[in-house]
Amino acid sequence: MPNIHLENLIKRYGNVEVLHGIDLEMADNEFTVLVGPSGCGKSTTLRMIAGLEDVSEGEIYIGGKPVSRLEPKDRDLAMVFQDYALYPHMNVARNMSFALRLQKRPQAEIDKKVRDVAATLGLTDYLARKPGELSGGQRQRVAMGRALTRDAATFLFDEPLSNLDAKLRGQMRAELALMSQRVQKNMIYVTHDQIEAMTLADRIVVMHGGYIQQQGTPEELFKRPVNKFVAGFLGMPPMNFLEGEIEERSEAIYVKGDGFDLRLQGEKTQSIRQHKNKEVILGVRPSDLNYDQNASAENTLTLDVMVSEYVGAQSVLLCKCGPAKVMVEVNSETPVALGQKLTFAVNPNGVHLFDRKSEVAI
Amino acid sequence: MQRAMANRLTPYMFMAPAVVIMVIALLYPLGYMVWGSFRDWDPSQTIGEAEFVGLKNYITLWHDPNFRESLGVTLSFAFFVVTFEMIIGVGLALLLDRNIRGMSVLRTLFILPMMIAPVVVGLMWRYMYHPTVGTFNRFFESIGLPSVDWLGANALMSVIIADIWQWTPFIFILSLAALQSLPRSALEAARIDGATGWQQIIHIKLPLMMPVLIVTGLLRLIDAFKVLEVILVMTEGGPGLSTEILALRISRTATEFRELGVAAAMSNYLLILLLFITLMMFAFTRWQEMRTNRLRAAAEEDE
Ligand SMILES: Nc1ncnc2c1ncn2[C@@H]1O[C@H](COP(=O)(O)OP(=O)(O)OP(=O)(O)O)[C@@H](O)[C@H]1O
Ligand SMILES: [Mg+2]
Numbered sequence: 248m249p250n251i252h253l254e255n256l257i258k259r260y261g262n263v264e265v266l267h268g269i270d271l272e273m274a275d276n277e278f279t280v281l282v283g284p285s286g287c288g289k290s291t292t293l294r295m296i297a298g299l300e301d302v303s304e305g306e307i308y309i310g311g312k313p314v315s316r317l318e319p320k321d322r323d324l325a326m327v328f329q330d331y332a333l334y335p336h337m338n339v340a341r342n343m344s345f346a347l348r349l350q351k352r353p354q355a356e357i358d359k360k361v362r363d364v365a366a367t368l369g370l371t372d373y374l375a376r377k378p379g380e381l382s383g384g385q386r387q388r389v390a391m392g393r394a395l396t397r398d399a400a401t402f403l404f405d406e407p408l409s410n411l412d413a414k415l416r417g418q419m420r421a422e423l424a425l426m427s428q429r430v431q432k433n434m435i436y437v438t439h440d441q442i443e444a445m446t447l448a449d450r451i452v453v454m455h456g457g458y459i460q461q462q463g464t465p466e467e468l469f470k471r472p473v474n475k476f477v478a479g480f481l482g483m484p485p486m487n488f489l490e491g492e493i494e495e496r497s498e499a500i501y502v503k504g505d506g507f508d509l510r511l512q513g514e515k516t517q518s519i520r521q522h523k524n525k526e527v528i529l530g531v532r533p534s535d536l537n538y539d540q541n542a543s544a545e546n547t548l549t550l551d552v553m554v555s556e557y558v559g560a561q562s563v564l565l566c567k568c569g570p571a572k573v574m575v576e577v578n579s580e581t582p583v584a585l586g587q588k589l590t591f592a593v594n595p596n597g598v599h600l601f602d603r604k605s606e607v608a609i
Numbered sequence: 610m611q612r613a614m615a616n617r618l619t620p621y622m623f624m625a626p627a628v629v630i631m632v633i634a635l636l637y638p639l640g641y642m643v644w645g646s647f648r649d650w651d652p653s654q655t656i657g658e659a660e661f662v663g664l665k666n667y668i669t670l671w672h673d674p675n676f677r678e679s680l681g682v683t684l685s686f687a688f689f690v691v692t693f694e695m696i697i698g699v700g701l702a703l704l705l706d707r708n709i710r711g712m713s714v715l716r717t718l719f720i721l722p723m724m725i726a727p728v729v730v731g732l733m734w735r736y737m738y739h740p741t742v743g744t745f746n747r748f749f750e751s752i753g754l755p756s757v758d759w760l761g762a763n764a765l766m767s768v769i770i771a772d773i774w775q776w777t778p779f780i781f782i783l784s785l786a787a788l789q790s791l792p793r794s795a796l797e798a799a800r801i802d803g804a805t806g807w808q809q810i811i812h813i814k815l816p817l818m819m820p821v822l823i824v825t826g827l828l829r830l831i832d833a834f835k836v837l838e839v840i841l842v843m844t845e846g847g848p849g850l851s852t853e854i855l856a857l858r859i860s861r862t863a864t865e866f867r868e869l870g871v872a873a874a875m876s877n878y879l880l881i882l883l884l885f886i887t888l889m890m891f892a893f894t895r896w897q898e899m900r901t902n903r904l905r906a907a908a909e910e911d912e
Binding site: 297318319320324325326328330331332333334335336345346349350379393397 | 792794795797798800801802803804805808812816817901
């Protein structure tokens with residue numbers, strides 16, 4: 248299947264520029280996930296690839312061929328819309344087979360395809376119903392089904408699971424992951440949900456305010472976020488941020504702030520030395536803080552426990568460190584009393600530092 | 610006790626004025642007409658003096674070839690105008706449903722004919738159809754075509770054309786409104802699914818517009834049965850009976866032939882026809898409401 252390449256893609260609505268030069272190269276058969284907060288331009292990007300929005304500037308290449316002037320039907324893609332976009336007057340089966348019927352495929356083939364897809368999506372009992380007779384989650388599955396019955400080269404998904412309950416969402420996510428391995432297609436997937444992003448993606452693209460903040464594999468983005476936005480966006484519970492300053496004392500590097508004084512020991516310590524006395528933001532993921540009453544003081548954060556949220560095997564503690572709020576994950580067995588001071592050892596390689604002004608990682 | 614009674618009567622008291630007006634303005638004349646249709650009634654008599662003849666007027670009419678011809682003219686007039694107006698009106702709406710510059714001006718121009726008084730429309734078209742100095746024949750002559758006997762041999766066609774000109778805009782604006790309220794994303798989905806412009810129209814746009822189109826068509830049909838002024842001005846029903854639609858025949862029966870009872874009976878025939886169409890329309894909207902309710906109930910059950 249052809250690769251997709253966005254080159255300096257700009258979108259303006261009147262005088263308002265909502266996408267400011269998107270550059271993106273997607274390899275063949277790659278599962279690309281666009282994530283970002285609401286209004287950052289994910290749907291717009293997807294709709295431009297689909298051909299539903301004009302390209303204001305830049306070019307889209309599919310398989311090396313510029314397509315920004317082509318009609319959607321000439322781009323060989325299928326799409327799942329954020330608002331389902333089902334045909335209200337057709338029943339589920341006819342909704343799903345519309346494209347195939349337009350292509351004048353043999354009836355037997357159409358029937359088989361629809362039956363297969365309906366079975367995977369649990370829609371078999373609803374084939375005769377109209378969209379108005381379905382619940383939100385069922386409609387969303389029909390929208391999925393309509394795309395999956397096509398064998399287009401590229402699949403575009405705009406938050407296809409947003410209306411499903413947690414269990415069904417998990418199932419569908421697994422189903423999608425399976426499908427993306429089985430059928431070799433380009434998939435571009437928009438979501439708010441970082442679990443979807445992390446589990447499904449070959450490549451995650453984090454967008455914010457009409458810019459791409461960072462792109463790469465889930466692991467790259469999780470381990471080496473390029474700025475504070477990406478660091479805070481991926482990961483649940485989100486990364487903790489503490490304001491501080493880099494100090495050098497007796498050959499060792501410390502980050503010192505209100506309520507903590509942490510010695511850096513990770514791989515990056517030497518390169519951080521040159522940023523001596525810089526005002527920084529210290530970022531630590533909740534999972535990189537380990538409850539340890541015996542750790543030496545310079546590797547730890549001491550936190551006042553304010554709230555404890557029980558979520559099963561794990562509990563999330565909301566704590567205070569100086570003026571800042573910090574979340575940590577602990578085993579639910581850990582004896583914790585509210586108002587207690589606890590010490591947590593910091594994973595040396597889980598320390599992220601960001602320039603306080605530019606918020607870029609250092 | 611007294612209080613409760615007064616409370617219960619309050620709504621009726623408020624409704625009373627409207628009911629009185631309805632009775633005076635609607636039911637009284639209607640009843641008068643029905644009552645009159647059973648009598649052999651000359652305009653010089655009061656209704657009390659007229660002789661009661663039972664269903665005689667209705668039976669005479671049923672066997673009267675002139676009435677039948679008039680009914681036939683009315684039916685074919687209504688059929689042709691509604692058919693052509695629907696086709697042209699919907700077609701124009703499909704064509705003009707896009708955002709290019711100057712479109713709003715164009716749309717306004719299109720609905721102008723509807724705003725002209727019917728008598729003026731009649732006069733205008735009578736002039737344009739004039740055999741020698743009329744616009745059409747002069748134009749035909751100038752390009753070397755034979756002239757057409759518009760209001761003579763082709764009178765029915767000519768009045769149909771005039772009506773189409775005047776009332777297509779009605780269908781046009783309603784269809785355009787229906788088109789613009791279609792779910793945009795469904796059309797986008799159709800584009801992605803590979804539908805060409807035509808396929809979008811046939812498979813998506815027209816089916817979704819259908820409820821509006823049916824009601825619009827019925828409204829136009831009811832109106833077409835009652836048309837009077839334009840034809841009166843253009844042909845006065847002639848030549849012969851070729852354009853004598855029912856409304857015209859009713860007015861002539863009452864004024865020229867001085868047979869009020871027959872005219873009333875004829876009106877009642879027309880009324881029954883219109884009532885039938887209206888009931889159909891009513892039944893259709895009811896059916897639609899019930900359908901949407903049923904669908905909603907079904908959907909909620911599944912939640
Ligand atoms: N037709 C339009 N006219 C003007 N501005 C628009 C239009 N469509 C979208 N926008 C703007 O473009 C920006 C990006 O919109 P987009 O729909 O791509 O966001 P999104 O990332 O998909 O958000 P969400 O996650 O809420 O769906 C938004 O700020 C929005 O206000
Ligand atoms: Mg969106």
